[in-house]
Amino acid sequence: VTVLFGTETGNAEMVADDIASALGEFDIEATVVGMEDFDVADLAASGTVVLVTSTYGEGELPATTQPFFDAMKAAEPDLTGLRFGAFGLGDSTYDTYNN
Secondary structure, three states: OEEEEEEEOOOHHHHHHHHHHHHHHHHHOOEEEHHHOOOHHHOOOHOEEEEEOEOOOOOEEEEHHHHHHHHHHHHHHOOOEHHHHHHHHOOOOOOOOOO
């Protein structure tokens, strides 16, 4: 399992580490990688991916995630068969929470 995170303050990275640790308790190998360090070309071959990211400001993505999402839009990789999960972090008191 590849656990990708995007963060401004480090919280999403901590959650990604927690997810990897929890998977390890079930003997599932997980690798934690920042989205800014992950090559989109490797996504389809990853098998299972968990995306962990926060929102900030007016619901924007962290700056560290932008290159990943730009590369996804440009490459439009075939993700047929890719299993994935997504975890969104933010403050639910804001109207723009995870929008």
